[in-house]
Amino acid sequence: MTSRELAIDVRGADGAVARKTATVWSTGWGPVVVVPRAGLNWTAKTAYALQDANAGNTRFLASWEAINRARNVQDIRLAHANLGIPWVNTIAADRHGNAMYADVSVVPDVDAAQLERCAPSKGAAALRGAAGLIVLDGSKSACNWKRDPASPVPGLTPIERMPIAVRGDWVQNSNDSFFHTHPSQRFGDISPLVGDAIVTRPRTRAALTEIPDLLSRGKVTPLALQQQLFENRNFVGGIVVPDLLGAGKSLIADYTFAKDALFARINLKGESKKLGDRVPRGFLGACVMPGEKLVEKKSESSRKKIRSER
Numbered sequence: 362m363t364s365r366e367l368a369i370d371v372r373g374a375d376g377a378v379a380r381k382t383a384t385v386w387s388t389g390w391g392p393v394v395v396v397p398r399a400g401l402n403w404t405a406k407t408a409y410a411l412q413d414a415n416a417g418n419t420r421f422l423a424s425w426e427a428i429n430r431a432r433n434v435q436d437i438r439l440a441h442a443n444l445g446i447p448w449v450n451t452i453a454a455d456r457h458g459n460a461m462y463a464d465v466s467v468v469p470d471v472d473a474a475q476l477e478r479c480a481p482s483k484g485a486a487a488l489r490g491a492a493g494l495i496v497l498d499g500s501k502s503a504c505n506w507k508r509d510p511a512s513p514v515p516g517l518t519p520i521e522r523m524p525i526a527v528r529g530d531w532v533q534n535s536n537d538s539f540f541h542t543h544p545s546q547r548f549g550d551i552s553p554l555v556g557d558a559i560v561t562r563p564r565t566r567a568a569l570t571e572i573p574d575l576l577s578r579g580k581v582t583p584l585a586l587q588q589q590l591f592e593n594r595n596f597v598g599g600i601v602v603p604d605l606l607g608a609g610k611s612l613i614a615d616y617t618f619a620k621d622a623l624f625a626r627i628n629l630k631g632e633s634k635k636l637g638d639r640v641p642r643g644f645l646g647a648c649v650m651p652g653e654k655l656v657e658k659k660s661e662s663s664r665k666k667i668r669s670e671r
Contacts, residue, residue: 363387390499391416399492400484410499412506414467414517420445434459434527441465442520443513450534462532464539464555465523470507470516471497472552479504495554524548524555531572537565544569567596 368382386393390410395402401409424445431437433455441451441463451463471479476495480486485496497504506516513519524539526532526546534542538556560566575581575589 362393396494399488399494401494401496409496412469414469415447418445418447418467420514421447433457434461437461438463438520438525438527441523441525444517444520450536450539452532452534458529459527460530460532461525461527462534462539462542463523463525464534465520465525467514468518468523468552468554470509470512470518470552471495471554472507472550475504475507476553518552518555522549522551524551531576533568533572535562535565535568537562541565541569563597567594570596 363386365385365387366382367385368380370378371381372378386408388408388410390412392411393403393408394411395409403409420443422445423443424440427440428437428451431440431453434453434457437451437453438461442465444465444467446466448466451465452461454460475497476489477486479497479501480489481496481498481500488494488496508515509519509522511519511521524542526539526542526548528543528546530543532542532546537560538558539548539551540556540558541560571589571594575585578585
């Protein structure tokens with residue numbers, strides 16, 4: 362371990378400036394960090410270091426220059442081979458009818474088995490799902506990032522084991538995992554560090570619904586694409602409101618037939634002045650969510666049921 366003393370001028374509450382100093386410690390993996398809320402404390406037996414896969418990455422300059430010069434999808438794929446793209450997805454299409462999705466970014470070469478085997482404790486293993494923190498046992502050389510000869514950067518996952526799809530129909534990504542590029546697309550054994558099969562965003566489901574819908578109407582012209590984009594659909598409203606029509610009576614405490622009539626006139630688009638946008642939002646505010654309960658508060662004029670805080 363090595364240490365370095367840092368100094369910075371800090372202005373106090375009284376306006377006076379004082380010099381504050383701190384000692385920063387580093388290891389062969391990276392700087393020592395302390396995260397008390399995550400249970401990552403520096404003790405007499407244990408310390409935690411942050412290993413940054415993107416540290417010193419200047420390869421992105423060559424990657425993006427090659428993308429700028431690319432003439433087809435294959436050229437763009439080759440531009441990713443040096444593992445210079447820091448973290449983003451890439452979607453491209455060329456005049457030859459090829460569509461490409463790639464998540465070839467900077468990812469440590471650690472597979473699923475190593476993640477399970479190398480967690481130093483149950484608490485450390487739980488941080489992966491709870492906070493997205495990966496903690497590996499630094500006391501075991503078998504838990505170091507792998508060094509695949511195929512990788513141009515020791516310790517990083519080579520392009521051959523990263524998700525790439527080149528298709529003759531379409532690809533998409535809405536900031537969920539590569540798993541949802543296309544309903545028919547299958548990938549090989551990809552590390553969980555790249556992504557998982559969980560859908561966290563409604564817009565992913567919306568894209569996987571609307572793209573086939575668009576294609577079912579024939580050739581995708583600029584006008585057809587414009588119409589699709591500006592239909593301003595409310596995807597969540599479209600899948601929630603039909604069920605509300607049948608379940609509203611049991612789910613909404615102050616249900617009235619007048620509201621039933623209101624639901625029946627819902628416009629399932631997202632304009633702010635339309636009921637299709639307001640009703641689902643209002644409904645979510647009126648529902649009792651898991652872990653909550655309805656309580657009564659008495660006012661001078663009436664008794665009202667309101668949703669309690671967690």
